[in-house]
Amino acid sequence: MKRPFFAIAFAISLTVLAMPFADAEEITTFVIEMKDGVLSPERLEIPARTQVKIILRNTGETPAEFESLRLRKEKVLAPGVESFVVIRRASPGEYPFFDEFHIETAQGVIVAR
Template structure:
């Protein structure tokens, strides 16, 4: 758990969309943007066997749902909302995810190396 005096600066960097520098002992953060069915980036390389955070941002005008069957994760975000998912550890591999509210669009992938 972060000390109280460290929480506010980290919250502000996430809120303002600034990519924070990952200090020793902190989890790496990877950003995913959703906009009316479009996911960006479509491929995200993450460290295998390492805890990390996936920051989700809905930049579109419609709700989105991050959904991944192999990762067993889902999260709904309204227009303009942001949230995050924490992954404790992923085995090396390729994990598909998609926007369950925009099934006509292609899925994206997390690649753990």
């Protein structure tokens, strides 16, 4: 008598736990490479009003810092480190960003369309 109860309870638990994942929104992902004062790409177009993930890769031999004042995002990366920032539904427009450790040469723009 206990086995059917546990089997039903287990099945319900799995269903409830899986529900948030079934509705999870797929996040569009982009990559920005930072290498000793060079950004690639310098211009990144993303969909407006959509959550996006930007993977930041410091492939250089010096520290890098992704910073965008308009987006209120900042991330410091040691040499060889990868991290990410998530942008939540940016309005259409241009959002400058730069590598604060190489501000003279490493400036770019994220364009939300």
